[in-house]
Amino acid sequence: MTLSLSKTFLHFRHVLLLLSVAMPMLSTCSTQHSKCELKAIFNFGDSNSDTGGFWAAFPAQSGPFGITYFKKPTGRATDGRLILDFLAQALGLPFITPYLQSIGSDYRHGVNFATLASTVLLPNTSLFVTGISPFSLAIQLNQMKEFKAKVVEYHSADIKGSTKLPTPDIFGKSLYTFYIGQNDFTSNLKAIGIGGVEQYLPQVVSQIAGTIKELYGLGGRTFFVLNLAPVGCYPALLVQVPHETSDLDEFGCLISYNKAVVDYNNMLKEALSQTRRDLPNASLIYVDTHAVLLQLFQNPSSHGLRYGTRACCGYGGGNYNFDPEVYCGNTKVINGTEVTASACKDPSNYVSWDGIHATEAANKLTTLAILNGSYFDPPFPLHKLCFLHPIG
Numbered sequence: 001m002t003l004s005l006s007k008t009f010l011h012f013r014h015v016l017l018l019l020s021v022a023m024p025m026l027s028t029c030s031t032q033h034s035k036c037e038l039k040a041i042f043n044f045g046d047s048n049s050d051t052g053g054f055w056a057a058f059p060a061q062s063g064p065f066g067i068t069y070f071k072k073p074t075g076r077a078t079d080g081r082l083i084l085d086f087l088a089q090a091l092g093l094p095f096i097t098p099y100l101q102s103i104g105s106d107y108r109h110g111v112n113f114a115t116l117a118s119t120v121l122l123p124n125t126s127l128f129v130t131g132i133s134p135f136s137l138a139i140q141l142n143q144m145k146e147f148k149a150k151v152v153e154y155h156s157a158d159i160k161g162s163t164k165l166p167t168p169d170i171f172g173k174s175l176y177t178f179y180i181g182q183n184d185f186t187s188n189l190k191a192i193g194i195g196g197v198e199q200y201l202p203q204v205v206s207q208i209a210g211t212i213k214e215l216y217g218l219g220g221r222t223f224f225v226l227n228l229a230p231v232g233c234y235p236a237l238l239v240q241v242p243h244e245t246s247d248l249d250e251f252g253c254l255i256s257y258n259k260a261v262v263d264y265n266n267m268l269k270e271a272l273s274q275t276r277r278d279l280p281n282a283s284l285i286y287v288d289t290h291a292v293l294l295q296l297f298q299n300p301s302s303h304g305l306r307y308g309t310r311a312c313c314g315y316g317g318g319n320y321n322f323d324p325e326v327y328c329g330n331t332k333v334i335n336g337t338e339v340t341a342s343a344c345k346d347p348s349n350y351v352s353w354d355g356i357h358a359t360e361a362a363n364k365l366t367t368l369a370i371l372n373g374s375y376f377d378p379p380f381p382l383h384k385l386c387f388l389h390p391i392g
Contacts, residue, residue, distance in 0.1 A: 036386035038175045038222060040166060041088055041096050044140045044211070045114030045179040046133075047077040047357060048229075049084040053098035054116035054133060062329055064313060064343035068360045077116055079312070079347045080360030083226070083289070084112065084177065086367035086391045091175070099143050106164045110174060111147055113140035119183045120204045132187055137180060141211050148218055171219035178208060179226040179289075185264065186231055189241060194260050201264050205271040212272075216279050225272055226287045227265040232258035233297035235311045235320035235355035251298040252309045252319070258294075265290055269377065288375040292366045293358070296351045303365055305348075311355040315341035322355035367391065 043049050052075025055061040065073040069080035075098065076082055085095055088109075096112040097105045117133035118140070152168050184204045188197055212223055231237055232254035241254065249255050269286050276284045297308040313328035314321040323341065326332045331340040344350065353359045358366070369375055371388055382388070 036091055036093075038091055038173065038386055040108075040110035040170050040174040041084070041091070041093060041112075041177060042110050042144060042174055042215075042220070043084055043096055043112045043114055043177045043179070044137060044144075045084075045112075045177070046118040046181075046183055047114075047116035048182065048226075049082055049112070049177070049179040050114040050116045050118075051076060051082065051084065051096060051098050051112050053100045053112060053114055053135070056098055056100040056102070057115070057135075064329055067343060068347055077357045078353045078360055078363065079343065081363060083179065083363045083367050083370070084114075086364055087177070087370070089391045090367070090371055090388050091386050092389050099140075099147065107147070108164060108166050110166075111144070113143050114179070115140075117183055118180060119187070120181050120207045121184055121200065132183060137207060137211055141214060144215070145218065172221055174220065175222050175224060176212075176215055176220045177224045177226070178211075181208070181228050181264070181268075182231065185228060185261070186237070189237075194256060198260055198263070201267060205264075205268045208268065209271045209275045212275055212282075212284065213279065216282055221281060222283045222285075224285050224287050225268070226289045227268055228261050229290055229358075230258045230261055230294045230297060232256070232261065233294070233309055235309055235314070235322040235352050236324070238309060239320050239322045239355070240324055253297060261290065283380060285380045286377045287370055288377065289366055289370065291375060292369045293351070293362065296362050296365060300351055305351055305361060306346075307350045307352075309352070310350065311352045312347045312350040312359060313341060313343040313354045315339055320355065328354035364391065 047054070055073075055075035061073045061075055063073055065079065066076060067079050088094065088096055093109045094106070096110045097107055099111050099113045100115070113135075115133050115135040118135050118137070119132055120137045122136050122138055123132040123134065148171060151165050154163065154165055155168055181204055185197060185201070208225065212225075215223070230253065233251070237254060237257060238252070241257070243254055247255050272284055272286050276282070296303055296305065300306060300308040310319060311321045311328075314323065315326040316323040325334070326339055326341045328341050328343070331338060347353065347359045348361045350359050351362045368391070371382065373379065373382060
């Protein structure tokens, strides 16, 4: 039975407090604090876990992105850190470097293949028109294959000197994370509606399962697959998708869209269950981030936040503070007046950063819930594999 988010948060803080008191009393303190059987993270995803890949390929990002933690834009589609960032910190790893970043890259602790607007399925011509990234999951998998081949080649050549590449044995000692699928779900909603989107969702989960099998063949053994968030609560969809008042639940979220998300997540969970049977030596974990984020959207005040379905960074005010014509950070002339979609002064009070992506505050609460283990299926003893560092 899943714990409430508030109980999860308090329990995890209690565990960390006990660790911080007890660990210095152990003679093996330094060893324990650095212990982790997972030496790296290889991530596949979209803007929810992109740490700068898209903007490395197409430089253009500007403020106010990054203002909370980095104090400048770093290619992340939020005001600060992502779930992937917090997860890396908890495992004692540095932030994971984007594969497409050519300057200052360090891949000794993993690679991030995620890029903003990526899809699981290969994008077709019509999808490119809507702004979908060319770096689909299949491309990201090919990048991973090429990366491993280059690592093996480099070490086979016995080149002397320091390197920013990992050793070839890293691939069996890593955590492989997936946070992708949102764009497959949302990019065609206007064109074909929710009914049309649901027709190809089985292909999406099949592609994810197939990718995991290929990564298993490359040596991967530990996989986290984060499910789809409750997009029916996103300010962007609430503004852009035509709907009747009767389609809104008591929390102001779109009932039909959130139901479709639940159907997709159940499909994904079942596909991973089948894949797990095919890969008996793998730890394949379904991570229910949906349950956490839904609580945040529905009851933000219960978790230290104030606003659920209202964007921090946007234009237009109102219930949602989102206008698709003036996206976060942009300036445009509307009816003869120059307007800017600026950030709120207190993003730590919001679930939604820009109407589409979560704030650092929401990402942190979600990560704390994940690390507690209550949202893993099947249960996974992450705390036994790694000393979990506090995330600040």
